[in-house]
Amino acid sequence: MAPIEPARRVAVIGASGYGGLQSLRLLHDHPHLEVTFLGGERSAGKRWNAITPFLPLARDLVVRVPEPDAIAAEADLAVLSLPNGLASRLVPDLLARGVKVVDLSADYRYRSLSQWKSVYAAEAQEHPRHDDALCEEAVYGLVEWERDAIAGARLVAAPGCFPTASLLALMPFLSQGLIETSGIIIDAKTGTSGGGRAAKENLLLAEAGEAVAPYGVVGHRHTSEIEESASRAAGQPIRLQFTPHLMPMVRGLLATVYGRLRDPGLTAADCTTLLQAAYRQSPCVEVLPVGTYPSTKWVKQTNRALLSVQVDPRTSQLIVMCAIDNLVKGQAGQGVQCLNLLAGLPACTGLPLLPFYP
Incomplete structure (x- = not known):
């Protein structure tokens, strides 16, 4: 495994959805990953702590429109929590700027674009931009079975x-x-x-x-x-x-x-x-x-x-x-596991494993 690099910068795009909220909560106390960019459309221009007082961030970031140049200037890694069909409009530009991506949607879970279109026909029609080469390149993010491939990837598709x-x-x-x-x-x-x-x-x-x-x-x-x-x-x-x-x-x-x-x-x-x-x-x-x-x-x-x-x-x-x-192992937590591997960290770094019971 690659040497640990502390305080890798992370962008969370689609921050106010359940996937984004869970990602932010898990990254809040992470010892080596720091949230430096929040992206959203409907909440753009608003301060995070004002719109989400139940989950304040130490750095009270302003939510911004997720433009690739702005994200690349602020982050090394990005986790995308967007509706199906939207991530593929942003991913190619992020990769071209050197930002490694963990996508929580289904856009890159299939090895071929035609298969994705057959399953997500409505989304494919509404959001036609997609890249077949990236479907082939993306690593399926089931960490326990794809650990080494994820660690060397640019693009990880987190499972459902x-x-x-x-x-x-x-x-x-x-x-x-x-x-x-x-x-x-x-x-x-x-x-x-x-x-x-x-x-x-x-x-x-x-x-x-x-x-x-x-x-x-x-x-x-x-x-x-x-x-x-x-x-x-x-x-x-x-x-x-x-x-x-x-x-x-x-x-x-x-x-x-x-x-x-x-x-x-x-x-x-x-x-x-x-x-x-x-x-x-x-x-x-x-x-x-x-x-x-x-x-x-x-x-x-x-x-x-x-x-x-x-x-x-x-x-x-x-x-x-x-x-x-x-929402955790089934979504955002697995996404953080993938971010950990991309950053050269042990997969479970910073993740909760014990519940508050009952």
Whole structure:
């Protein structure tokens, strides 16, 4: 790993959205990264501490229109928390000016522009500027599986929250060829903050409170994102079933992943040992003992992922559970992990791993 460089300057673009707010909170006390530029459109010209008194910054920065020259003059690294389709309008100019970028949107999660357009058709039509070469160059920011590639990258595409939890559960077993590549099912549940900060009817308290509801049952956008990384791990195309559910809580995500074991003699203890080996050098991931199942409250406001595995001997079914905070490990915290690697720091530097309970 490269030598530690203290006080690397960071720009946060899209600072007032949930992703930007979480990024700023995590960077607030970071020992080696300093926020030096805040970018936004609707809040441009306003002082940060005035518009966000609940999260004041020691340097009361004025939010500025995110112009590439201004960002490059103030920052070495940038984290973009923008709606899908917008980041790609800014990224090429930042890279050309030597600014390394972590993008929290989906703009560079796919290896080809045509695939992104097929999944994000509406955004592609509204924001047509995109670069196929940068799609190929971008490194997928699942830190526990792409650590070395991220450290040497210019552009990192942070995974979505559902893919993060699902892939952390799946990758060790797919990469070792221990489960069948067909019949994989992911049942996932998330808090309402996963829908972003913009007003949406289904996220109103009167709608989401005291209710559990599936959505995107067929064709959810994160399905193809999970399949792309799962296919690379398995060395062959993967088609799986993914069903998300909205839960009456603000934050948290639990993914339960099902796959059929190729060796019916494998036990939960065997599979737990495999997970422990896969993540032995990943301090943000903890594997729980057999019979202890993760709760979203155990990871609330932390960058920790909790994994647990069980095996049903009647059906040779593997059941892997992963709990994360959708806004931290599932978004901004993973983005900070990527920033750490780009800055030559250990991936988990400055990130919270213990919750305030309950």
